[in-house]
Amino acid sequence: MSSTANGPAIEASGLRKAFGDQVVLDGIDLRVSQGTIFSLLGPNGAGKTTTVQILSTLIGFDGGRIRVAGHDPRTEPDGVRAAIGVTGQFSAVDGLLTGEENLLLMADLHHLGRRTGRQRAAELLGRFDLVDAARKTANTYSGGMRRRLDLAMSLIGEPRIIFLDEPTTGLDPRSRRTVWQIIRELVTGGVTIFLTTQYLDEADQLADRIAVLDKGTIVAEGSPAELKRLVPGGHISLRFTDVHELGRAARELGGQRDDEALTLQIPGDGGVKSLRALLDRFDAASIDVDELSVHTPDLDDVFLALTGTSKVAAS
Structure with missing residues (x-):
């Protein structure tokens, strides 16, 4: 079953996951509209990365119903994978390959064909301002350049949905803002972004909607402005x-x-x-x-009130 034109990009109801006796996700519901930025936030161990791994077919789940681009990850994993791109907390870039070679490798994995793969790689090198570094090995890149290359690699198959799990961790402020701009441009082009981040200002700047995940459950959801109004002090x-x-x-x-x-x-x-x-x-x-x-209170105030911690960390 394929996604309808106006249906949600991602939909989950009653999603559950446990590792042994530890319940990580305890029946969460998510709905992400197409062409928007949805941010999942929460303290360390809340289950953010687990959620991304489930939605992107990397791991299974114990209960609930999921549709990603209209496909069920359990019965139609190939359909999900064809529609998504994933950039994790840690770069998937091979430091021994050049930037161009990393992109061509991804093109091969997507079965694009030699000519199409080279065209797509050249397009992305230009789009991400990596043309001058294309023939240099990735281990010579700065952190910001590696992250841009990582994002470019996730776009090689022209996905409709991109999962960004802590995409700017460890970047300097200028590189972070460059990545933010790239994310905004992707959404303008119709791509849906599912973002997890440890930076509250990042979610505030980028997200159309935010869900706060704590101890395996969604404790609040809304726009950044709506969440701020939940906390006294305005x-x-x-x-x-x-x-x-x-x-x-x-x-x-x-x-x-x-x-x-x-x-x-x-x-x-x-x-x-x-x-x-x-x-x-x-x-x-x-x-x-x-x-x-x-x-109004800022998102740090929101997290302190909702989760008992004022800092969001990777999970």
């Missing part, structure tokens, strides 16, 4: 031109005022409805506000 900061207007607003709205800074902080989640209600109150009371800004 507020709206109002700045006024004079203390008179500040006083009027404080009497009308309450909140925490700072006469020196001419600001008033109002608790709020920053959502559209709450902002509209606040602005309506300004209009009704004829209160003039000079500046308005929304402050």
Whole structure:
């Protein structure tokens, strides 16, 4: 059974996996829309990498139902593999081969044929800014270059879905941002990205939706903004031109005022409805506000609240 044009790229319900007595995934549900970036986050040992390995047919599962590009990994593993690319935590690049040879090897594994494989390799070397390094052995590459080559290798078969498991671990900030840009370009081209990462800012920057995995279960799911609104501490900061207007607003709205800074902080989640209600109150009371800004908890606050840890690590 193939994927329908408008169906999800990835769908899992009641997914279970145990290693001996250790339950790693305890009935999780996932739905990833086509052409989006979905990020699975969680603390060390939460089961992120296990999930990727199951969805990409690398290991089996104990219970539940899965469809990847419309295929069941158990009964149609070849159909899944034909639709996906995988880049793991650790580079699959062979350091003794040149960048071009690594790509040609992947082309052979995809049975592309000599001419098509060379064309595809040349295209990807150009796309990932590796033309000048194409004839150099990969063990001479920087970390960022190896990661770009690794991503290029996962694209050799033109997959519709790409699993990126900790794709920027160990990269410097500039190389990380280069990889981010590549990921965004892939999605613009219609590719679906399933991302696990240990960097909260990475998920915040890239993901359309995030699922938080903890102790084998999904404890929260939503857009980055929706997840941040789950955690108390958000507020709206109002700045006024004079203390008179500040006083009027404080009497009308309450909140925490700072006469020196001419600001008033109002608790709020920053959502559209709450902002509209606040602005309506300004209009009704004829209160003039000079500046308005929304402050929400960051994803680190979300993880601390949901999983009891403020750092996400590889698992």
